[in-house]
Amino acid sequence: MSELSGANSTATWPQLRVADWTDTRETLHMWTQVVGKIRLAHAPLLNHWWQVTLYVSPRGLTTSAIPYSDHLFDIEFDFLAHRLVIRADNGDTRTVALAPKSVAQFYTETMQALDELGFETRIQGRPNEVEVSIPFAEDTQHASYDPTSAQAFWRQLVHANRLLNEFRSGYTGKTSPVHFYWGAMDLAYTRFSGRTAPEHGGGAPHCADWVMVEGYSHELSSCGFWPGGGEEGAFYAYSYPEPDGYSERRLQVPGATYDPNLGEFVLPYETVRTADDPNAVVAEFLHETYAAAAELGHWDRSTLECDPHRWAQQRAAAPWSLR
Template structure:
């Protein structure tokens, strides 16, 4: 039997306490994400560009480069950026208060030390204004304590969302971190195509969203916004009539017209008697609203994640 979490596992971190650090970190993860984007072949819905939660931070996982592979990890325990390649070589530097321009230069220098030359698009996406990384000297904060707490939030979100993901046998994304909006996400698909997405994200081509939303989906995740301590979210595309008026759990969840999705404040999960069950109820009921109103073939797409429990 796998033990569930306690409220002590879910750290408190107010969004307004680390706003400057969050903005700086957002640019840093975009730089690393764009390195993966530049080197990796396209996978549907841009799944090849994401990062993943690790026991120490966030990783790109293996990135192909010629006849070898390398990875890049943000270590939010020792606060270092680590780059390793399949030859056994490694390089890195400390994560500390420094400008985006300095972080960009150090990253490229570390890659060159490993014989890796990568040319990335130097302008960030999904933010406005979009200052090129080599010119960004304004974002330079790094509160190590806050970053560590944010990573611990991601650990809990990743763990519970992964359990929710297991109940779907249809096409479903990994639980992964999108650096464009700085959110952890997992997306289920109905199997049907969707109308072209209208786009509209700042400094991001509409064609990017057309690829990301090419098929009907129900997506959930966590991001450091939407609540005093961040928020869990759930939305679907296209949005069926009546979705926003659906009855979902827990009672703290609500539909945000501003964001076009259901939100559940992180603090409502953290302070509940059973955080895992509270978040799982939100994930299940918002998905169920999307699937029923969207007429998904649930019998063909869903499964019992414990179907082999008696044999294991």
């Protein structure tokens, strides 16, 4: 039976050891930076750099619509067909194969495809938030692509995206989309208290401090999934600024700990994957870590939170009213 058979079927959480796909992950990280910077070059600034991110799609990761003068285009990593697809609003399309190739080749082919479609683009030609920043046009070091690993990674993101969006539904305050930050290669979701935060000190490698100042301008509680930590990646949560007592908070969710080096709570992906109810484990982690930030930070929870099922009875009684 297909994993999609039946509305209540639970898809398998894929196993993907960090050590088994390091080369592919590092190459794909650079490819996502190229595509993210293309969006950055054209999209108007949104608070906290929300205009630069990618989103989980039914086939991979997408930019969503990017403005170009009075036109639109989008770019999607298709991890089912293993190709990068660039679509213009006039129906024209170009593709770049996702296959073992260098970042330099991927960069050249992608920029050429944009030129052919009439979307002339110039980007900052080197990656951010990595210790060694090799210009894209010169990067022949990263040249791996294992399609099975790339697809498993996307399946991890599908699960994380679903659960983060469910968690997002319980908040009426300022909240981010669930989106993929190509700088650190993580899927993230953030809640805000409504108060400004102390100026961030910066310090991310190959990233100007003022970039981090914009990202952390307001008090927040953030969570997400990162594929590069632990044995198989990890869910994470942190607060900025971190309130007193946050790191000492004892969580009830099994396997979750506070990592003082990261300044974050982490929940190993393998703990989730092997649990009897992975969805419940992640949900508990998200709610507990947010509660720690909100309670210790004295957030106005009664105003900021909501019941996502508040209209369930009315919808069940008259479902046609929403059509």
